[in-house]
Structure formats: C-alpha cells, structure tokens
Amino acid sequence: MRRALPLLGALLLLAGCGTGGKAPAHADQANGQKLFTSSGCGGCHVLAAAGSQGTTGPNLDYAFAGSKEQGFKLSTIENVVLDQIREANPPMPKNLVKGQNAVDVAAYVAAVAGTGSANAKPPSALGNDGKTIFQSECASCHTLAAAKATGTIGPNLDQLKPAEAIVKHQVENGGSVMSAFKGKLTAAQIAAVAKFVSSSAGK
Ligand code: HEC
Ligand code: HEC
Known part of the structure; x- marks a missing residue:
C-alpha cells in the first residue's frame, strides 16, 4: 500500500x-x-x-x-x-x-487493482487448461509458439523441448528468477501445464 x-x-x-x-x-x-x-x-x-x-x-x-x-x-x-x-x-x-x-x-x-476480495479469484480460477495456465503464469518469461508466448527471460521452450517430468519438477521448485509454483498452482494445474509444455514445445 x-x-x-x-x-x-x-x-x-x-x-x-x-x-x-x-x-x-x-x-x-x-x-x-x-x-x-x-x-x-x-x-x-x-x-x-x-x-x-x-x-x-x-x-x-x-x-x-x-x-x-x-x-x-x-x-x-x-x-x-x-x-x-x-x-x-x-x-x-x-x-x-x-x-x-x-x-x-x-x-x-x-x-x-486493489478492488479487494469481491473480485479476488484464487489461482484455481485459471482452471486446469495447460495453455491458459501457461499464458497467465509462464508466458512473460518463456517462448513457446503453441501459447503465442515470446518471453526471453527463461529458456526458449520450443528449443529446449523439455520432458513432462522436467517441466513438472521446474514448476514445483522454480530456479533462479523463476519462482516455485507449488502451493500457488494446484497439483492438477501443475500437471496440466507440464503436459501442455512437453506436448507442444517445438511443434
Ligand atoms: C518479467 C516480469 C515482469 C513482467 C512480465 C511485467 N512486470 Fe511489471 N514489474 C516487474 C518488476 C520486477 C517491477 C518492479 C521494478 C520496477 O519498478 O521497474 C514491476 C513494476 C510494475 C509496476 C509498478 C508497480 C509499483 O508498485 O511500483 C506496474 C504498474 C507494472 N509493473 C505493471 C505491469 C504490466 C501492466 C505488465 C504487462 C504489460 C507488467 N508489469 C509486466 C516485473 C514484471
Ligand atoms: C519470472 C520469469 C519466469 C517465469 C514466470 C517462469 N519461468 Fe520457467 N524459467 C525461468 C528461468 C530464468 C529459467 C532458467 C533457470 C533455471 O533453469 O532454473 C527457467 C527454466 C524453466 C524450464 C527449464 C528447466 C530445465 O531443467 O531445463 C522450464 C521447463 C520452465 N522454466 C517452465 C516454466 C513454466 C511451465 C512456467 C509457468 C508455470 C514458468 N517456467 C514460469 C524463468 C521463468
């Protein structure tokens, strides 16, 4: 404030x-x-x-x-x-x-901004669609064509083509400026975004 x-x-x-x-x-x-x-x-x-x-x-x-x-x-x-x-x-x-x-x-x-809890939505409001979650939480830092994301702070995921387990681990734990999403996103949302990234990267 x-x-x-x-x-x-x-x-x-x-x-x-x-x-x-x-x-x-x-x-x-x-x-x-x-x-x-x-x-x-x-x-x-x-x-x-x-x-x-x-x-x-x-x-x-x-x-x-x-x-x-x-x-x-x-x-x-x-x-x-x-x-x-x-x-x-x-x-x-x-x-x-x-x-x-x-x-x-x-x-x-x-x-x-600051309109209080009347408008507040928990992250669960993002639902379990991997692409929606990616666009809200990841696109600012990562390039991924399938999500029309062009961030350059983290690695280009189309080039990296990470496996699902690697994405899941990274999202749960974070690293350098990437914050850990465990506790912010639900387990189902983390699984959904990991699946979306691993299945769409480089395509
Ligand atoms: C990669 C991370 C990142 C992205 C993407 C980003 N911001 Fe920021 N933003 C920051 C950081 C870090 C600061 C604080 C440093 C500064 O003031 O420059 C900041 C500061 C701000 C502030 C000032 C708030 C204050 O209290 O000083 C506003 C407003 C803001 N951002 C709005 C936006 C909007 C709107 C977008 C999208 C168009 C956006 N930001 C995208 C990281 C980001
Ligand atoms: C504020 C910027 C930022 C945001 C937001 C962000 N990342 Fe990252 N990400 C990074 C950076 C920087 C790295 C490289 C550092 C590292 O590997 O620890 C990275 C690394 C990665 C990696 C590579 C892991 C590996 O082992 O090679 C994956 C996969 C990844 N991020 C996925 C995501 C997903 C999915 C989201 C959204 C849930 C996300 N990132 C949100 C900045 C970000």
Missing part, C-alpha cells in the same frame, strides 16, 4: 515537466484484461481480478489500493501504469504492449 506513494509523487513531478501525458479518453478494458494475461503481466504480478499470482514484480493490488483509498483519480493511476509499461526496468520488459493496447492494459489495471 505504502509503496505506491513515491511512485505517484514521481509521476506528478514528471507530469509537471510535461512528459507524464494525459490519461487517454478511450480505453477498452476487456481488451486490457485479455492482454494482461496473454502478454504475461500476470506471470510477474499478483492482480486478484485477473487471478494472477506472479511474484517477480510487486503485487499490483497492494501497489494501488492505497492511492485509491486516498482518492487519487483513476486517470492518474492509469498514467502510472502506462509510464511503467513504457519505461520499465529489467526484469520487466519495456513496451510489452504498445499503443492502444498499452492504454487498454493501463485502464484495466487502474480500474481493478
């Missing part, structure tokens, strides 16, 4: 220098929601409304709940998210979504 304040302060300064930009008037939040998952934001960020559980980046519900309570305008929060998408530092890739798509994602995040 508290950590959003310096960031908003920085944004207001930026806006003062004329680089912050105005919040765009027209945004398609449904498109933003789709892109939040498919472009991999959820692989690194918790956002309850999107059911995402990534822990590499800050929890976006916590990041913006405080600013909302304090009555910051949604357009201000939207601009914070948009600036972050454009000016991200590693490991968050810059311009993961661009143009209108970036605007849509920013509007979606601003609208749902």
Whole structure:
C-alpha cells in the first residue's frame, strides 16, 4: 500500500515537466484484461481480478489500493501504469504492449487493482487448461509458439523441448528468477501445464 506513494509523487513531478501525458479518453478494458494475461503481466504480478499470482514484480493490488483509498483519480493511476509499461526496468520488459493496447492494459489495471476480495479469484480460477495456465503464469518469461508466448527471460521452450517430468519438477521448485509454483498452482494445474509444455514445445 505504502509503496505506491513515491511512485505517484514521481509521476506528478514528471507530469509537471510535461512528459507524464494525459490519461487517454478511450480505453477498452476487456481488451486490457485479455492482454494482461496473454502478454504475461500476470506471470510477474499478483492482480486478484485477473487471478494472477506472479511474484517477480510487486503485487499490483497492494501497489494501488492505497492511492485509491486516498482518492487519487483513476486517470492518474492509469498514467502510472502506462509510464511503467513504457519505461520499465529489467526484469520487466519495456513496451510489452504498445499503443492502444498499452492504454487498454493501463485502464484495466487502474480500474481493478486493489478492488479487494469481491473480485479476488484464487489461482484455481485459471482452471486446469495447460495453455491458459501457461499464458497467465509462464508466458512473460518463456517462448513457446503453441501459447503465442515470446518471453526471453527463461529458456526458449520450443528449443529446449523439455520432458513432462522436467517441466513438472521446474514448476514445483522454480530456479533462479523463476519462482516455485507449488502451493500457488494446484497439483492438477501443475500437471496440466507440464503436459501442455512437453506436448507442444517445438511443434
Ligand atoms: C518479467 C516480469 C515482469 C513482467 C512480465 C511485467 N512486470 Fe511489471 N514489474 C516487474 C518488476 C520486477 C517491477 C518492479 C521494478 C520496477 O519498478 O521497474 C514491476 C513494476 C510494475 C509496476 C509498478 C508497480 C509499483 O508498485 O511500483 C506496474 C504498474 C507494472 N509493473 C505493471 C505491469 C504490466 C501492466 C505488465 C504487462 C504489460 C507488467 N508489469 C509486466 C516485473 C514484471
Ligand atoms: C519470472 C520469469 C519466469 C517465469 C514466470 C517462469 N519461468 Fe520457467 N524459467 C525461468 C528461468 C530464468 C529459467 C532458467 C533457470 C533455471 O533453469 O532454473 C527457467 C527454466 C524453466 C524450464 C527449464 C528447466 C530445465 O531443467 O531445463 C522450464 C521447463 C520452465 N522454466 C517452465 C516454466 C513454466 C511451465 C512456467 C509457468 C508455470 C514458468 N517456467 C514460469 C524463468 C521463468
């Protein structure tokens, strides 16, 4: 909650220098929601409304709940998210979504972040479809054509073609910047994503 304040302060300064930009008037939040998952934001960020559980980046519900309570305008929060998408530092890739798509994602995040448990979905909301789980939790870091994933932080899975048992082990235990998913995903979800990766990699 508290950590959003310096960031908003920085944004207001930026806006003062004329680089912050105005919040765009027209945004398609449904498109933003789709892109939040498919472009991999959820692989690194918790956002309850999107059911995402990534822990590499800050929890976006916590990041913006405080600013909302304090009555910051949604357009201000939207601009914070948009600036972050454009000016991200590693490991968050810059311009993961661009143009209108970036605007849509920013509007979606601003609208749902910190909206509390009414919208909170457990990771089980992702269901047991390996591809859906991959797109939400893994795509930000791995390339896998079958999931239209182009992440480059972890190994390219089309080239690696890992066996099911190797994927399962890696997902359960993690390694380097990849967090362990045991306890975040159910056993059935881990099995489903392992099966999806091993059966679709390199095809
Ligand atoms: C590979 C992991 C990764 C991906 C993918 C990623 N982020 Fe991030 N994100 C981070 C990290 C790490 C930080 C904190 C470091 C920083 O501020 O640059 C961060 C910071 C942020 C912040 C600032 C929150 C705060 O409290 O400071 C926002 C907003 C954000 N990301 C939104 C997004 C959105 C939207 C997407 C998808 C378009 C996305 N991120 C994709 C890792 C990621
Ligand atoms: C924040 C980035 C990140 C996310 C999210 C992520 N990975 Fe990884 N992954 C990595 C990195 C970095 C490595 C290489 C380091 C290592 O092997 O420990 C890796 C390694 C792997 C490997 C290779 C293991 C081996 O023994 O060669 C597989 C398979 C894998 N990840 C699958 C997944 C799956 C499936 C998901 C989603 C459930 C996922 N990863 C999520 C970054 C990530």
